[in-house]
Amino acid sequence: MSNQLDDRIRDLYAELADSAPRLPPLPPLTAPEKVSSPWVRRWPVLVAAATATIVIIAAGPLLLGGGVFGTGDEASDTTSIAAAETTEAPTTTAAEGATETTTVAAETTEAPSTTVSTGSPFLDAVQSTTVSTEPVTLPADVLAAADGLVVGALVEFVWPDDGSTGHEFVVMVVDNGAATMILGRDCRVESGSPPFAETGGGVIVHGQEGPDISDVRRCTPGEEVEPLAEDGQAMTTALIDGRPVVAIGTESSISVLDLDSGATDILATFDPSVETPTAASYGDGMWMISLLAAGEPFNAGGPTRYVFLDATGAPLDVAGNPAPDFSAVTATYRMAALTPNGSELVFVEQFADLSADVVVWDLAAGVEIERYRVIEPFTTPADDAGGGQRFVGSLDASDTEILVNVNIAFGAVAPGGIVRIDRTDGSATDVVSSTEGIDFQVASFLDRP
Amino acid sequence: MYREYGPGLIRFATGLVGPNDAADVVQTAVVRAMTSSGWEHVVNHRAYLYRSVMNEANSQHRSTMRRRAREMRTANPAVEYPEEVRPEVLEAVGGLSPRQRAVMFLTYWEDLDEAAVAERLGIGRGSVRRHLGRGREKLRQVLDE
Numbered sequence: 235m236s237n238q239l240d241d242r243i244r245d246l247y248a249e250l251a252d253s254a255p256r257l258p259p260l261p262p263l264t265a266p267e268k269v270s271s272p273w274v275r276r277w278p279v280l281v282a283a284a285t286a287t288i289v290i291i292a293a294g295p296l297l298l299g300g301g302v303f304g305t306g307d308e309a310s311d312t313t314s315i316a317a318a319e320t321t322e323a324p325t326t327t328a329a330e331g332a333t334e335t336t337t338v339a340a341e342t343t344e345a346p347s348t349t350v351s352t353g354s355p356f357l358d359a360v361q362s363t364t365v366s367t368e369p370v371t372l373p374a375d376v377l378a379a380a381d382g383l384v385v386g387a388l389v390e391f392v393w394p395d396d397g398s399t400g401h402e403f404v405v406m407v408v409d410n411g412a413a414t415m416i417l418g419r420d421c422r423v424e425s426g427s428p429p430f431a432e433t434g435g436g437v438i439v440h441g442q443e444g445p446d447i448s449d450v451r452r453c454t455p456g457e458e459v460e461p462l463a464e465d466g467q468a469m470t471t472a473l474i475d476g477r478p479v480v481a482i483g484t485e486s487s488i489s490v491l492d493l494d495s496g497a498t499d500i501l502a503t504f505d506p507s508v509e510t511p512t513a514a515s516y517g518d519g520m521w522m523i524s525l526l527a528a529g530e531p532f533n534a535g536g537p538t539r540y541v542f543l544d545a546t547g548a549p550l551d552v553a554g555n556p557a558p559d560f561s562a563v564t565a566t567y568r569m570a571a572l573t574p575n576g577s578e579l580v581f582v583e584q585f586a587d588l589s590a591d592v593v594v595w596d597l598a599a600g601v602e603i604e605r606y607r608v609i610e611p612f613t614t615p616a617d618d619a620g621g622g623q624r625f626v627g628s629l630d631a632s633d634t635e636i637l638v639n640v641n642i643a644f645g646a647v648a649p650g651g652i653v654r655i656d657r658t659d660g661s662a663t664d665v666v667s668s669t670e671g672i673d674f675q676v677a678s679f680l681d682r683p
Numbered sequence: 684m685y686r687e688y689g690p691g692l693i694r695f696a697t698g699l700v701g702p703n704d705a706a707d708v709v710q711t712a713v714v715r716a717m718t719s720s721g722w723e724h725v726v727n728h729r730a731y732l733y734r735s736v737m738n739e740a741n742s743q744h745r746s747t748m749r750r751r752a753r754e755m756r757t758a759n760p761a762v763e764y765p766e767e768v769r770p771e772v773l774e775a776v777g778g779l780s781p782r783q784r785a786v787m788f789l790t791y792w793e794d795l796d797e798a799a800v801a802e803r804l805g806i807g808r809g810s811v812r813r814h815l816g817r818g819r820e821k822l823r824q825v826l827d828e
Contacts, residue, residue: 239819239822239823239826240791242822242826243787243791243819243822243826244791244792246772246775246776246791246822246826247698247787247788247791247792248792249772250697250698250772250776250788250792251694251697251698251792253697253702254690254693254694254696254697254702254705255693255697255702255705255706256693257686257689257690257693257706257709258706258709258710
């Protein structure tokens, strides 16, 4: 049987190879022009961005005035300043103006046999096949701000082999002031959910090898990355009776994978022609599933509703289940999380002017108890540097804090960042914000406080 | 060097992105490779060029598909092939990820063993096994239908 299959595959590839076009003429090779290509001209910008300006935006109002991350123009200004400060070609040291750095060597695995250094330790670190081979250098203030978080970032970088550009998603765990690069290449996350969290020493991420091919992986530095489940998206992790589990969402179902036993149970199924799950969260014996109506854009629009289930998947009638005002058709409610005690639902409302609030809803009382502005209105395309809509990409909540990631749809690598809201006093702190070349898209608590 | 390796690179690229885009991918990859600052230090030019083509195919694939897929879930993974290739062939290969396509092509067309594929693509042998296994399983499902 195996030989038969191999023969059929060989025939298939023979047919495919026969369809190959003729060898095209090679354009003149003009190395000097390549050196001055737009990408290379951006080197100082990217190096500065990568090594020195993964900064906390300390200046400027964050919430409730001025926007969380400012406009794209402001982001560009920040990058320009960084570029001006970097006058030399890329080096392996932090650019001028960088704060004190902490270097953390990740576990090593196979390194590319031929490597063209980017000159940036941070970007070099993401160029290995699966786990970083180079030290990761991040400013100390970033490490301090991101302590206790799992951070995902889309970086624009140069492939080590040939100098061509590409995008890569990397995952970092910041714990006790040390950052560990977990993954580069092919490990992706879907927007709309906190995709990973710490569970028993591993980190759950959503791997993606193609636009429609995804799997769920448990990743530990230095270990071979193998899928735990295929065809799914890691939406959240939880401890149920002391057992770590991960909720895996597909277009039509939510499943719960027991990480100890490897067993998977379908928690609920949905008709994707009607609605599809966008987020899942667990708190105190109760699951919350956010459902987006079929045909609605994932990063905008509505309506969305929330369903509550017990640990076995049986529906729970939660009297205080919020009923979003669907008359505001441009509002989106797809992002949501339960607090660990299951008493509050934290969700995002985004409005016609594209502003967005994070709302804390008391499920017992059925009332809104807190509201935080995380995206200010913007009305002109010029306000949107990425060319797309700014939206909340991920959300994680605890009893005392809320973690919100804001990014931009349809940009290549666009400004975005992570803000931590302190619910005890309403203050907000930028954990990280994107500069050109690095787009922080996802964050979740390592351990929900 | 281009004349020596070019035909093989074109076939390889055809296995990754289809014949319509294969020439562009190869051209871009080769130009970038040969004009890169590291080219003069490369020892294994053939492997280097194959990886360059794979990276270029990956970049093309990702730049056009990834973000939209993640945010809108409207991605269409289909690879466009000319009409002379049978539809079942297109369906089978179109369901593989770019890296799976690369591993499958080198294994089944160039008859490279696991170690040679790993060296050619600059990935680990474990990764080759994984991509090969998953690629075979996907093709088996399609071919059995």
